[in-house]
Amino acid sequence: MTRSSIAFWAGAAVFLAAVFVMTQVVGNQYPFFAGYIILQFIALAVAWSILGGYAGYVNFGTSAFYGVGVYASVFLVKAFGAPLPLQILAGAAMGALMGLALGLLTLRMQGIFFSIATIALTIVIETAITNWRYVGGAAGIQIQRPEVTAPFDNYVQMLFFVQALLVVLAVAISRYIQNSWIGRGLQALRDDELAAECTGVPTLRLKLLACVISGALMCAVGAPAAMYLQYADPASAFNLNYSVSTLAMSLIGGTAHWSGPIIGAIVLATTQQLLTVTISSEVNVLVLGVMLVLFVVGAPDGIIGLIARLRGNRGKGEA
Amino acid sequence: MSKKVSSISRRSLLATAGAALAAAPLGANLLHAQQGPIRIGMSMPQTGGLAGGGKASLLGIEIWRDDVNAAGGLLGRKVELVVYDDKSSASETPAIYSKLIDVDKVDLLFAPYATVPTAPIMPMVKQRGLLLIGNFSFQVNSKVGHDMWFNNAPWGPADSWATSFLDIGQKAGGKSMALLAADQEFAQNLAKTAREVAAKRNLPVVFDQAYPPATVEFSSIIRALKASKPDIVYVASYPPDSAGILRAVNEIGIGDNVKVFGGGMVGLQFGAVMENMGSLLNGVVNYNTWLPEKSMYFDGTKEFFDKYTKRAVEAKIDPLGYYLAPFGYASGQLIEQAIKAVGSLDQKALAKYLRENTHKTIVGPIAFSPDGERKETAVLQAQFRGVVDKNMEQFRTSGKQVILFPDNLKSGELIAPFEAARK
Numbered sequence: 001m002t003r004s005s006i007a008f009w010a011g012a013a014v015f016l017a018a019v020f021v022m023t024q025v026v027g028n029q030y031p032f033f034a035g036y037i038i039l040q041f042i043a044l045a046v047a048w049s050i051l052g053g054y055a056g057y058v059n060f061g062t063s064a065f066y067g068v069g070v071y072a073s074v075f076l077v078k079a080f081g082a083p084l085p086l087q088i089l090a091g092a093a094m095g096a097l098m099g100l101a102l103g104l105l106t107l108r109m110q111g112i113f114f115s116i117a118t119i120a121l122t123i124v125i126e127t128a129i130t131n132w133r134y135v136g137g138a139a140g141i142q143i144q145r146p147e148v149t150a151p152f153d154n155y156v157q158m159l160f161f162v163q164a165l166l167v168v169l170a171v172a173i174s175r176y177i178q179n180s181w182i183g184r185g186l187q188a189l190r191d192d193e194l195a196a197e198c199t200g201v202p203t204l205r206l207k208l209l210a211c212v213i214s215g216a217l218m219c220a221v222g223a224p225a226a227m228y229l230q231y232a233d234p235a236s237a238f239n240l241n242y243s244v245s246t247l248a249m250s251l252i253g254g255t256a257h258w259s260g261p262i263i264g265a266i267v268l269a270t271t272q273q274l275l276t277v278t279i280s281s282e283v284n285v286l287v288l289g290v291m292l293v294l295f296v297v298g299a300p301d302g303i304i305g306l307i308a309r310l311r312g313n314r315g316k317g318e319a
Numbered sequence: 320m321s322k323k324v325s326s327i328s329r330r331s332l333l334a335t336a337g338a339a340l341a342a343a344p345l346g347a348n349l350l351h352a353q354q355g356p357i358r359i360g361m362s363m364p365q366t367g368g369l370a371g372g373g374k375a376s377l378l379g380i381e382i383w384r385d386d387v388n389a390a391g392g393l394l395g396r397k398v399e400l401v402v403y404d405d406k407s408s409a410s411e412t413p414a415i416y417s418k419l420i421d422v423d424k425v426d427l428l429f430a431p432y433a434t435v436p437t438a439p440i441m442p443m444v445k446q447r448g449l450l451l452i453g454n455f456s457f458q459v460n461s462k463v464g465h466d467m468w469f470n471n472a473p474w475g476p477a478d479s480w481a482t483s484f485l486d487i488g489q490k491a492g493g494k495s496m497a498l499l500a501a502d503q504e505f506a507q508n509l510a511k512t513a514r515e516v517a518a519k520r521n522l523p524v525v526f527d528q529a530y531p532p533a534t535v536e537f538s539s540i541i542r543a544l545k546a547s548k549p550d551i552v553y554v555a556s557y558p559p560d561s562a563g564i565l566r567a568v569n570e571i572g573i574g575d576n577v578k579v580f581g582g583g584m585v586g587l588q589f590g591a592v593m594e595n596m597g598s599l600l601n602g603v604v605n606y607n608t609w610l611p612e613k614s615m616y617f618d619g620t621k622e623f624f625d626k627y628t629k630r631a632v633e634a635k636i637d638p639l640g641y642y643l644a645p646f647g648y649a650s651g652q653l654i655e656q657a658i659k660a661v662g663s664l665d666q667k668a669l670a671k672y673l674r675e676n677t678h679k680t681i682v683g684p685i686a687f688s689p690d691g692e693r694k695e696t697a698v699l700q701a702q703f704r705g706v707v708d709k710n711m712e713q714f715r716t717s718g719k720q721v722i723l724f725p726d727n728l729k730s731g732e733l734i735a736p737f738e739a740a741r742k
């Protein structure tokens with residue numbers, strides 16, 4: 001194990017331990033409700049970045065994957081009363097299949113055409129769910145949470161911890177990909193797909209792999225949301241907001257490094273949560289818009305890029 | 320040089336973030352002093368699809384707050400509202416209500432406007448044993464079964480909506496029904512009950528179609544509907560499609576055998592939509608919650624609308640405000656009467672009082688059944704008459720929407736068939 005790996009896994013362990021202690025010590029529920037949303041966006045942004053960042057295939061279909069995750073849970077709970085781990089696994093499996101289908105699309109579509117196809121994917125799936133009465137259809141469906149299992153004494157605290165696990169899983173996968181031949185291959189195909197193919201990079205296999213992993217993670221993240229809300233309706237589950245926010249978080253954080261989407265998601269999701277309970281009006285939409293514009297203009301490579309640039313400058317100054 | 324700039328900006332960034340984090344709970348704590356105001360917490364859609372209704376509803380509640388504070392408050396304390404924007408989304412409300420309960424520690428809770436944002440908070444308030452005054456959501460408590468839930472909406476029993484409309488249609492000689500509903504939450508709920516009521520009465524449904532929410536062109540659907548020759552046409556639609564459907568009916572016609580047309584068209588309650596549709600509205604029998612007919616004025620109703628009309632102009636919201644605003648005010652009146660009678664803020668006692676008594680409000684007397692919905696429906700079915708184009712003020716006068724149901728509020732008789740009433 002290299003030094004950075006040790007540091008990473010130690011950091012992950014400390015993070016999970018801190019989250020666990022928090023669920024045992026903090027009595028106030030609000031940090032868990034708000035924290036769950038923030039963790040959810042971190043995991044989504046990291047998952048998105050595997051395809052959108054490393055491979056450069058901009059996916060607007062995050063909400064499609066997220067929504068499928070939600071409805072996979074709804075279906076399993078209604079049909080079999082399935083427990084949470086099974087919901088997440090089933091969600092991931094569905095996401096992997098969807099990712100595979102999306103990956104096959106990239107055979108024929110690139111750039112903006114691929115992005116448009118992913119929006120279409122959202123609309124197609126949302127329409128299908130809207131017409132599926134068994135899972136509530138357009139009217140939505142209320143679901144009851146089962147009893148919480150020890151050592152947690154509250155379901156939301158448990159969901160908070162589960163989501164933290166998913167974050168660690170997503171980040172670990174993303175970090176592995178970046179540092180392995182997969183990441184280098186994806187980077188090559190992002191820069192020039194034809195040149196990469198000519199130099200022996202298995203572009204199709206890599207793209208499929210990126211789509212499957214990214215899709216599986218996004219669906220897995222969506223799965224616990226059904227239990228978080230105890231309600232699902234197509235308009236909320238397939239809300240385009242998930243796609244736009246995830247994309248913005250990755251871009252604000254920077255897609256060049258696995259930590260970029262994490263930073264972006266923390267900054268943006270925390271700001272969103274704070275604005276919801278502070279300014280709380282049309283103004284918060286405006287504030288987010290202004291933030292996006294500022295970052296695009298001031299830090300085109302995201303926060304990661306900005307830090308790298310400042311470090312580079314400092315290095316020069318010191319030398 | 321560059322080093323200095325970077326360190327300052329980073330530090331100030333951190334400081335700003337820290338200050339923002341610290342400020343949120345701090346502000347709340349400062350406000351929460353002993354024997355301070357009675358604080359009522361809620362989320363309200365102020366952006367997104369439900370914002371138009373949410374803002375009008377909130378204005379109604381604010382007018383109540385100002386009235387009650389002008390009269391000295393409740394239990395000698397002022398009333399204060401803590402309101403957050405839920406962006407019309409179900410995914411925002413659990414965190415917001417947790418903030419209201421756990422951090423802001425508000426004394427009482429109101430629900431946000433509409434079903435979707437309300438649904439996720441029902442299990443939460445039930446689990447914590449908290450009183451919740453509902454705001455125009457539809458049957459959110461039917462599966463949860465919370466005994467401290469009270470909906471301000473006039474819906475009543477789930478099937479009463481379809482029952483009242485079909486009653487009118489069948490009395491006018493209707494023997495078959497056509498059903499046209501948007502593929503959205505509220506419309507599908509209405510369609511479902513309409514099918515059930517029709518089945519119970521052996522009323523054949525000769526046409527039953529759902530259309531996607533983004534539909535703008537309805538001529539083919541209306542042609543198909545017309546070809547099925549129904550006597551009663553029950554439409555459950557949303558504002559943009561309500562307009563599209565009426566335009567298509569105006570162009571193509573609907574056939575002489577149709578006795579009544581309408582029922583559950585959302586949008587025909589809002590000033591801007593009604594002004595826009597003008598004479599196309601004539602003849603339509605549609606649901607409503609409040610109308611300026613003589614039978615609808617109770618203690619304080621007129622005074623409320625005087626205040627609302629003035630403040631709506633400043634707030635740039637629905638100038639008429641019939642649909643939601645008076646019910647927001649009534650929510651306040653419900654809680655006001657309960658607190659005065661109980662003499663404390665004990666939620667269980669307040670819920671018991673609300674469940675067992677009939678309450679006087681500006682939208683008429685309100686009594687609740689065990690599920691927290693109205694004991695009897697007070698949803699109006701009214702027919703548009705003599706409406707002219709491009710005139711908002713006409714809707715403030717009586718006679719433009721004649722109330723056909725319920726009987727105790729009735730202000731006229733149905734004109735049928737629909738084609739005759741359109742002229």
